[in-house]
Amino acid sequence: MVNTPGRRLGAQAARRLAALGRAERGPGLTEPELDVLQERFGIVFAADHRAFLAAGLPTGPRWPDWRNGELGALRAWLARPVEDVLFAVAEAGYWHPGWRRRPPARDAALAEARARLATVPRLIPVRGHRYLPDGRAAAAGHPVLSVHGADVVPYGDDLLDYVEREFGAPTRPPAGAPATAAFWSDYLAWSNRPGG
Secondary structure (H helix, E strand, O other): OOOOHHHHHHHHHHHHHHHHOOOEEEOOOOHHHHHHHHHHHOOOOOHHHHHHHHHOEEEOOOOOOOOOOOHHHHHHHHHHHHHHHHHHHHHOOOOOOOOOOOOOOHHHHHHHHHHHHOOOOOEEEEEOOEEEEOOOOOOOOOOOEEEEOOEEEEOOOOHHHHHHHHHOOOOOOOOOOOOOOOOHHHHHHHHOOOOO
16 A cells, blocks of 8 residues: 555544544454445545544544444435535525526426536545545545535644544644535535625
8 A cells, every 4th residue: 555645644633533532443444344335335535534544443423434334324424415505505595606507496406406416526424514525536635524504614624634623622723725626615615605
């Protein structure tokens, strides 16, 4: 296994989580386990996320149980960001500027949005409603996004920064690393617009 910057970042995040002692951890996921998960769910863990899970699998409330979790629950967790965008389409007036004109009927708008969202990079849960993009969209070092309904905010400039902010005592303000995954960077900007 090549020790890329993404893998180093994930391993650093795992070590920091362990040092903080704020999460239970079990044995890390093996390469074959990670490969099976990717195939089963049609996802690709970014290099940092993959290394984080391989260094020690966080367990307990709000952590996805990638090893023993109920498949339906994991699928629902993976589907949640898209469901939250659909909520924003239906209830908050969201419409991506790159999509064709919004259909006037709510059901038609939801159907069009659902079809468009089937093509965007998937978000993979880190913990609770904190997500990293699929590795095909962002190899590593992407900001951890907090996705909750129509509210999307970066919750760490990268996985290590996220661990520090969620479980430690950050010593510096966030640098505000931009989200770069297609669609999600636009949705983030819309969610954080003035008056939004």
